[in-house]
Amino acid sequence: MRRSILSVGDWLALPVVAALIALCCAPLLILLAYSFFQVDFVTISHDLTLANYAKIAGSETYRSLIARAFGSALLVVALTAVIAYPVAWFIAKRVHAAKSTLLTLLLVPLYSGDLIRIFAWRVLLGAEGAINRSLMWLNVIDEPLSGLLFSPLATHIALTYNYLPFMVIGLWLAFESLDDRWLEAAADLGAPTHARFLRVILPLTVPGLVAGGLMVFVMVAGDYLTPQLLGGASGITIISAINDLFGTAFDWPLGSAIAWTMLSILMLCFGLGALAIRRSSLVAEDV
Amino acid sequence: MTRVATFWVYLVFGFMYLPIAMILLFSVNDADVMAFPIRGLTSAWYADILSDARLGGGFLTTLFVAFPVAILSTLFGAAAALALVFYPVRWRGLFAAALLLPFLVPRLILAVAQLILFKEVSVDRSLWTVIAGQSIIILPFSTLIIASVLIRLDRRLIEAAADLGASGRSSFRRVVLPLMGNGLLASWVIAFVLSSSEYVLTAFLSGREQPLSVLVASDFRFNLSPSLNALAVLIVFGNIALVVLAEAIRRRSGSKA
Numbered sequence: 001m002r003r004s005i006l007s008v009g010d011w012l013a014l015p016v017v018a019a020l021i022a023l024c025c026a027p028l029l030i031l032l033a034y035s036f037f038q039v040d041f042v043t044i045s046h047d048l049t050l051a052n053y054a055k056i057a058g059s060e061t062y063r064s065l066i067a068r069a070f071g072s073a074l075l076v077v078a079l080t081a082v083i084a085y086p087v088a089w090f091i092a093k094r095v096h097a098a099k100s101t102l103l104t105l106l107l108v109p110l111y112s113g114d115l116i117r118i119f120a121w122r123v124l125l126g127a128e129g130a131i132n133r134s135l136m137w138l139n140v141i142d143e144p145l146s147g148l149l150f151s152p153l154a155t156h157i158a159l160t161y162n163y164l165p166f167m168v169i170g171l172w173l174a175f176e177s178l179d180d181r182w183l184e185a186a187a188d189l190g191a192p193t194h195a196r197f198l199r200v201i202l203p204l205t206v207p208g209l210v211a212g213g214l215m216v217f218v219m220v221a222g223d224y225l226t227p228q229l230l231g232g233a234s235g236i237t238i239i240s241a242i243n244d245l246f247g248t249a250f251d252w253p254l255g256s257a258i259a260w261t262m263l264s265i266l267m268l269c270f271g272l273g274a275l276a277i278r279r280s281s282l283v284a285e286d287v
Numbered sequence: 288m289t290r291v292a293t294f295w296v297y298l299v300f301g302f303m304y305l306p307i308a309m310i311l312l313f314s315v316n317d318a319d320v321m322a323f324p325i326r327g328l329t330s331a332w333y334a335d336i337l338s339d340a341r342l343g344g345g346f347l348t349t350l351f352v353a354f355p356v357a358i359l360s361t362l363f364g365a366a367a368a369l370a371l372v373f374y375p376v377r378w379r380g381l382f383a384a385a386l387l388l389p390f391l392v393p394r395l396i397l398a399v400a401q402l403i404l405f406k407e408v409s410v411d412r413s414l415w416t417v418i419a420g421q422s423i424i425i426l427p428f429s430t431l432i433i434a435s436v437l438i439r440l441d442r443r444l445i446e447a448a449a450d451l452g453a454s455g456r457s458s459f460r461r462v463v464l465p466l467m468g469n470g471l472l473a474s475w476v477i478a479f480v481l482s483s484s485e486y487v488l489t490a491f492l493s494g495r496e497q498p499l500s501v502l503v504a505s506d507f508r509f510n511l512s513p514s515l516n517a518l519a520v521l522i523v524f525g526n527i528a529l530v531v532l533a534e535a536i537r538r539r540s541g542s543k544a
Contacts, residue, residue, distance in 0.1 A: 008455065009374030012366040013382055016426075019363055023423040024389050027400035030407060087299050090292045104534050109303050111477075111530045112523040113484025115504055119519055120306030122511075123313060130309055161302065222393020224487055229507070239395050246399045256403075259396045270391070 028263070035257035044252060052257035062258065065238040070265070072156065073220040077213045079160045080167035084212065088168050092175030103172070106165050114162070118229045121158045125149040125230075150232025158226050163216045170212020174205040206280045214273040218266055238262060307523055314516035332517035342518065345499035349483050352417055352498055357478040359422040364429025364474055365467070371430070372437040373445075373463070390427040397424065398491035405492070412494040420492045425481050429474040436470030436537060469536050476533035480526045 006014075036048045056062045091102050109117065124130045125148045132144040148154060182204065186196045224243065227235040238258060245255030317329035336342060367386055370376040389397065401420050402412075410416060444466070448458035486500045493501060499522075506515060 007375055007377075009370040009376035012374060013370040013376045016363050016367045016370070017382070017385065019423060019426070020385050020388065023401065023404075023419060024392070024397065025385075027397070027404040028392065030403050031396075031400040034403060083299060086292045086295045090289075090296050094289055094292065100534075100538065104531070105300065106303065108527055108530055109307060111480050111484065111526045112307065112519075113486065113500065113526070115486050115500060115507065116310075116484070116519045116522055117306060119507055119515060120310045123516070124306060124309050130313075161306070164299070164303070218391050218393075222396065224393070224395040239393060242399060243395055246402070252403065255399065259399065263392065263396065266391070266393075 031256045034253050035260050037253040039251050052254045069221045069238045073217045076159045076220045077216045080164045080216050084167040084171050088171030088175050092172050114225050125154050152234045154230040155227045158230050159220050163219050166215045167212035171208040174208025178204050207277045210273050210277050310516045310519045314520045332514040335514040336518045345502040348496055349498040353479045353482040355418050356421045356482040357475045360425040360429040360478045361474045364433050367430040368433035368437055372434050386427055389424045394487045398488045402491050416492045417489055420488050421482050425478045429478050432474040433470040440466050473533040473537035476529050480529050
């Protein structure tokens with residue numbers, strides 16, 4: 001079969017790889033190059049320097065913004081994991097005919113787009129918004145809760161809402177491949193409910209937890225619109241700082257360096273996560 | 288335990304649809320403030336939106352972008368899915384990882400990176416740069432949808448075609464292509480929806496002509512009015528109708544195989 005050097009699959013992949021290189025890899029590499037340049041009044045000097053990275057490492061503001069981005073991401077991963085876990089179990093193990101309908105229903109709100117979903121939360125959470133007005137109407141509170149909108153609370157509610165379906169999908173896949181006979185065996189051997197959960201179900205769904213968690217983590221850390229439009233003063237994030245440096249502040253090299261700092265940390269997390277999934281699935285096969 | 292879980296599932300699905308229910312409610316509420324209690328029904332906000340020439344123009348611009356984006360990402364997605372599922376491809380793992388890249392890189396970072404690229408090669412920002420940028424970020428979704436259809440295809444059909452003397456090309460044209468048709472259609476529809484609702488990248492790469500999502504975003508920041516609810520409802524239900532259509536198409540291909 002080795003008549004030509006490239007197989008049919010290679011020929012099919014070729015244009016796709018070309019497009020990915022042209023519009024994804026090349027732009028990111030140019031961004032990397034810019035991160036070693038510097039702004040000289042209004043022009044960009046092409047002498048290579050590590051000054052931008054030194055600036056990030058030395059700046060209290062940028063360090064804390066980066067830490068906050070990943071803190072937020074971890075918090076939302078934890079929230080979505082707790083909320084999604086029973087849902088994923090239910091869809092995988094307690095539903096039969098309606099399975100794909102439920103999954104579709106879960107994904108449908110995603111397709112309304114970031115902007116519209118954020119707008120809806122603004123309507124819900126605002127001082128004149130649905131939740132405040134309803135609580136006042138019901139005489140639960142006398143004046144609107146002002147901390148509802150334009151706060152970290154609003155941001156994290158909306159982030160959890162936005163990325164919950166991804167966590168459900170990750171966990172659902174893990175539950176689908178979980179063999180119920182493990183549970184029966186554990187029960188036969190006298191394991192009480194909590195032991196069955198902690199020592200059988202939880203370890204076997206770790207790959208799903210990590211996969212869903214990684215997706216949520218990456219997307220929350222990189223989310224620009226949600227904190228920007230719902231966070232108020234807390235809406236300044238490391239991602240919005242990149243946006244400002246490319247816009248009004250006109251310091252593309254520093255913006256590029258921050259972007260690559262974020263990308264490097266994200267890639268590291270992703271590598272570790274992939275490793276964790278591989279190891280835990282090896283363990284699962286060994287038992 | 289099942290009863291508690293059932294309750295929880297209802298709660299979570301309620302949470303997912305609460306924002307949509309809210310904008311639906313306030314889009315027909317006869318009051319300037321978006322708040323309870325509901326005052327009465329009106330279709331005024333919808334009339335506002337439908338008679339707005341600026342938004343109408345934005346909508347046409349969105350269509351102008353979304354059609355080619357949906358075609359491009361479906362074509363490239365089909366090639367990628369075929370290479371991943373059917374035909375052996377060199378460095379398969381690396382290829383799959385590269386396909387995930389546009390999805391995983393934060394949207395804003397990819398947007399500024401593409402902005403620099405277009406500047407370096409002296410291409411002015413226009414709807415064409417939007418089309419190129421959007422196609423690449425939607426590619427992972429198209430690939431996934433088409434691959435999910437291909438995975439369920441019965442490989443024996445292709446073997447049978449080969450046994451009956453069909454060449455690689457004619458078995459592709461007469462067996463694989465008709466069977467993956469539904470996947471292509473579903474991918475096209477989903478790509479269309481994703482393209483029309485994409486904002487961050489679109490805002491960065493568009494020039495003077497701005498699609499609907501960019502116009503909505505500026506209204507949203509500077510000019511919050513109940514008519515935005517009506518617009519949001521039209522967009523949400525338009526998108527939901529298309530997504531449900533795509534799912535129905537994709538599932539039909541499953542039952543046949």
